[in-house]
Amino acid sequence: MKGVVFVELLAMADKAVGEDAVDRVVARCPLSTGGAYTAVGTYPASELHQLVQGFSKATGAPEAALQRQFGHWMLTRFSEDYPAFFQAQPDAFTMLESVEGEVHTEVRKLYPDADLPRFETERLPGDALRMTYISPRRLADFCHGLIEASLDHYGETAHIERTDRSSGALGIVDFVIRRAAV
Amino acid sequence: MSPDDSEDKVSRARFLREREARLEAERLLELKSRELYAACQRLEAETRKLDAAVAARTAALSAALERAEAVTRAKARFLANMSHEIRTPLNGVLGMAQSLLTEELTPGQHEKLEIIVDSGQSLTAILNDVLDLSKIEEGKLEIAPVPGDLLGLLERTRKLFGAAAAEKGLELTVAHDPGIPARLVFDPVRVRQCVDNLVANAVKFTLSGSVDIHLAAGGSAATGYLVRISVADTGIGMDEEAQARLFQPFTQADSETTRRFGGTGLGLAISRQLARMMGGDITQTSREGEGSTFTLAFRAGDIAGLRPSDDAQARPQAPGRRRILRGARVLLVDDNAINRQVIKLFLKPQGLSIVEAGNGIEALEALERQTFDIVLLDVHMPVMDGCETVRRIRNGGAAYARVPVIALTADAMVGDRERYIGLGMDDYLSKPIDQRELLSRIARLLPEAPPLAAAN
Numbered sequence: 001m002k003g004v005v006f007v008e009l010l011a012m013a014d015k016a017v018g019e020d021a022v023d024r025v026v027a028r029c030p031l032s033t034g035g036a037y038t039a040v041g042t043y044p045a046s047e048l049h050q051l052v053q054g055f056s057k058a059t060g061a062p063e064a065a066l067q068r069q070f071g072h073w074m075l076t077r078f079s080e081d082y083p084a085f086f087q088a089q090p091d092a093f094t095m096l097e098s099v100e101g102e103v104h105t106e107v108r109k110l111y112p113d114a115d116l117p118r119f120e121t122e123r124l125p126g127d128a129l130r131m132t133y134i135s136p137r138r139l140a141d142f143c144h145g146l147i148e149a150s151l152d153h154y155g156e157t158a159h160i161e162r163t164d165r166s167s168g169a170l171g172i173v174d175f176v177i178r179r180a181a182v
Numbered sequence: 183m184s185p186d187d188s189e190d191k192v193s194r195a196r197f198l199r200e201r202e203a204r205l206e207a208e209r210l211l212e213l214k215s216r217e218l219y220a221a222c223q224r225l226e227a228e229t230r231k232l233d234a235a236v237a238a239r240t241a242a243l244s245a246a247l248e249r250a251e252a253v254t255r256a257k258a259r260f261l262a263n264m265s266h267e268i269r270t271p272l273n274g275v276l277g278m279a280q281s282l283l284t285e286e287l288t289p290g291q292h293e294k295l296e297i298i299v300d301s302g303q304s305l306t307a308i309l310n311d312v313l314d315l316s317k318i319e320e321g322k323l324e325i326a327p328v329p330g331d332l333l334g335l336l337e338r339t340r341k342l343f344g345a346a347a348a349e350k351g352l353e354l355t356v357a358h359d360p361g362i363p364a365r366l367v368f369d370p371v372r373v374r375q376c377v378d379n380l381v382a383n384a385v386k387f388t389l390s391g392s393v394d395i396h397l398a399a400g401g402s403a404a405t406g407y408l409v410r411i412s413v414a415d416t417g418i419g420m421d422e423e424a425q426a427r428l429f430q431p432f433t434q435a436d437s438e439t440t441r442r443f444g445g446t447g448l449g450l451a452i453s454r455q456l457a458r459m460m461g462g463d464i465t466q467t468s469r470e471g472e473g474s475t476f477t478l479a480f481r482a483g484d485i486a487g488l489r490p491s492d493d494a495q496a497r498p499q500a501p502g503r504r505r506i507l508r509g510a511r512v513l514l515v516d517d518n519a520i521n522r523q524v525i526k527l528f529l530k531p532q533g534l535s536i537v538e539a540g541n542g543i544e545a546l547e548a549l550e551r552q553t554f555d556i557v558l559l560d561v562h563m564p565v566m567d568g569c570e571t572v573r574r575i576r577n578g579g580a581a582y583a584r585v586p587v588i589a590l591t592a593d594a595m596v597g598d599r600e601r602y603i604g605l606g607m608d609d610y611l612s613k614p615i616d617q618r619e620l621l622s623r624i625a626r627l628l629p630e631a632p633p634l635a636a637a638n
Contacts, residue, residue: 039208040215110215
């Protein structure tokens with residue numbers, strides 16, 4: 001898991017629950033890094049789950065909700081850090097479609113060993129897009145948040161229908177995103 | 183918070199500065215990584231461009247090489263064709279001239295005819311040289327080692343050039359180291375060609391003094407022998423520059439040499455190639471005005487390594503068994519009327535009876551009609567060529583299936599002989615046909631008893 005995810009999770013938590021609460025959660029989690037992450041590093045995905053669990057306990061909010069909220073936060077950060085990429089895509093569907101081919105290709109240029117999830121996309125009749133998230137990391141809620149935030153970024157409203165088709169260790173989740181008629 | 187609160191604590195401002203610095207470092211690292219990636223991409227593109235350039239250059243070079251090789255092959259083919267074209271009319275000229283020599287002539291006419299025959303034979307020799315060289319360049323010449331007598335070979339060379347040397351007042355000697363095996367395995371045709379060339383040159387370029395041939399051999403029966411035949415003269419010699427040019431085809435020491443001594447300058451080039459093909463070389467030492475020594479080195483095998491039959495095959499036929507030519511029936515097959523005329527002029531005076539055929543079909547018809555003692559068969563003919571004709575003679579199951587056949591051809595390439603024998607010919611003669619050669623080859627293939635007596 002790329003370090004930027006950890007850095008941003010802690011930044012969001014700082015903002016949401018305050019630095020002292022974050023320090024307490026971090027102190028309770030048995031993290032290999034002791035909670036010191038850098039955006040350019042790579043860390044075990046299990047530590048992300050530990051942190052999310054820790055924040056869930058500390059705030060009483062469900063893990064799924066936290067992941068989804070984190071998806072929103074993350075997309076905002078991406079749009080601030082890589083504005084050119086968002087400007088190049090005219091709407092949320094083309095942006096989501098470009099994740100696998102363009103975004104992940106760019107990531108692999110900088111981090112050839114990055115262990116990235118796979119996204120499959122397919123346009124469906126009636127202004128809809130099916131986006132399938134395939135990964136052993138089980139971060140479908142985080143994805144859900146990212147998709148919602150993408151739609152928000154382009155000022156679009158849509159209905160998202162989610163189907164879990166996971167088998168064994170591999171998480172497979174379909175998101176059917178149907179844009180509301182304007 | 184103030185700095186002196188505790189040594190464990192840092193101020194908020196300091197913490198924010200540090201965090202900002204870390205984030206900046208991360209951004210910088212990512213930027214540098216991206217630049218590094220771009221640089222790598224550029225390098226890879228450059229490498230691909232270079233690879234493509236190398237591939238293009240290599241392709242261009244191999245295309246050029248292919249063209250050069252094609253030109254060489256075309257040159258060799260041209261030489262072979264030219265030689266064929268020249269041989270056929272030369273055969274007519276030499277044949278007629280040789281035939282005229284047997285007629286009643288004034289001494290002046292006789293002398294002129296001899297010059298014609300001499301010149302024709304020189305021309306034949308040059309053609310043979312050109313053909314040998316093109317054959318070597320094409321890689322088609324093969325060395326055929328058989329058991330042979332080296333000293334006998336040198337003795338024959340001495341006899342061949344004895345008259346020419348004596349005419350110039352030169353001494354021509356043959357000597358050898360002790361203990362050289364009486365018989366060794368080598369290619370006598372090619373060794374003879376090299377030695378004759380060296381001796382011919384020595385005699386040609388020596389105005390007074392001597393030409394000394396010396397035979398030496400190192401090695402043993404187990405390892406094989408390295409034979410060294412040196413030819414030392416007291417001739418004009420050469421400076422170093424001339425020596426360097428010596429082995430180039432069509433090159434002589436200088437143009438003055440060509441004017442004074444003649445020759446094509448092919449002999450040494452061919453001889454050196456032959457020597458190298460026989461596992462040796464030709465080397466020379468020379469001082470201008472003091473003479474030259476040329477040494478032919480080649481590998482020879484021991485006779486013990488051979489099956490007895492190999493040696494028996496190579497042994498010359500026992501002399502004294504004279505065959506009688508008179509009355510022998512010859513079928514002469516050649517599409518060229520002049521060639522037939524030449525052969526007839528050669529054979530008629532010897533009392534042979536001749537039936538002519540213009541191609542293979544006519545030849546087979548003649549063979550059906552009557553019995554022949556020998557067939558002289560041209561190889562290149564329209565309608566049915568000599569190769570197909572001999573195949574039909576041998577495989578047709580007819581009464582004449584075993585009639586002796588001598589191939590006649592202008593294709594005097596080395597190795598052709600083996601090819602024609604393989605096709606079922608009994609012997610092979612290259613044009614221009616020499617009268618004595620033809621008669622002796624015919625005699626060798628005729629039955630020992632007079633054919634007419636046998637028929638009766």
